[in-house]
Amino acid sequence: MLKALVTDVDGTITDRRRRISTAAIEAVRTLVDAGIEVVLASGNTVCFMDGLCKMVGTDGTIIGENGGVYRRGFSGTLHIPGDKKPCLEAFEVLKDYFAGKGIELELYSAQYRFADVAFARNINPDEVRMVIHDRHLPVRLLDTGFAIHLQALGINKGTALREIAGEMGLHPAEMMAIGDSENDIEMLEVAGIGVAVRNAPTATRRAADWVTGSAYGDGFLEAVKKYYPDLFSR
Template identity: 80%
Template sequence: MLKALVTDVDGTITDRRRRINTAAIEAIRTLVDSGITVVLASGNTVCFMDGLCKMIGTDGTIIGENGGVYRRTFSGTLNISGDQKVCLAAFEELRDYFAEKGIELELFGAQYRFADVAFARNIDADEARAIIRDRHLPVRVLDTGFAIHLQVLGVNKGTALRELAGELGIHPDEMMAIGDSENDIEMLRAAGVGVAVRNAPALTQSAADWVSQGMYGEGFVEAVKKYYPDLFSR
């Protein structure tokens, strides 16, 4: 049996309105109560993730800020693999560029972040990528569907998954990952089993070993029942 499940949050255990699927919570609690480590992995901040873990009922093992931070349990040390200074410098370049076009970029909660930056989706992410590429800035532009993020190159949910696996004392092949967005691609590829829910874009689906029929939280529950059948046939 797979020893750990790593799951994205927005768009994966929620519905299209970002409401958490209650059946997904029940499935996660079944896994936790059966000794399976459940890791919440998101572009969100650590403080957001902590509250979510408490409410859902996991032990606080997280991947946050698109892999820029990760931690084993609430009492564990927060590991910061990203570099927010580099991301903020790239953001300033983008802000100046779009300001000349009359577009103001709204930064989201930088004071609560340790590794990346996030801002409102009021620009074309591909245009931002072109600016980053033309100016040879060492960051990646991620559009999660909820915000646009800048993360240093070489840091992603997949790299965090591998590092976290080492701390957990298990191999990445013994882990399952579920996601719905472009920032989940490396995570799906790093895990022993990678699953995309049906609402994921084609590129994310192509990185998965299996794609659910259901969308959003319903697809998550479908995947968990498929890969942990003994826990849900009782």
């Protein structure tokens, strides 16, 4: 049996309006009670993730800011492999560019972020990519479908998954990952089993070992039932 599960949050255990699936929460608790470690992995901030872990019922092991931060348990050390400086510098370039077009970029939770920059998805992500490419900015863009993130190069949920696995005393091959967005691709590739829920874009589906027939939280439930049949056949 796979010894740990890493799951994205928005779009994976929530619906498109970010309402969390109660069935997904029940499934997570079933896994936790059976001794399967569940890691919540998201583009969200640490403080958001802490509240979510407590409400859902996990031990506080998280991957936040799209791999820019990670921590083993509530009492563990918060590691910050990401670098916020180039992200902020790139954001200033983007802000000036879009201001010239009469568009104001809205930062999200800037004071609570340690490693990346997130802003409102009120612009075309492809245009942001174009500016990053043309100006040779040393960051990558991640479009979660809920926000646009800027992350330092070489940092992603997959790199954080490898580190978390080491702290757990596991190999990534012993872990399963579930996601729905482009920021989940590396995580799905690194894990022993990578699952994309049906609402995932094409690139994320291609990175997965299996794609669920259902979307959002129903897809998450479908995945855990498939790969942990002994726990969900009762």
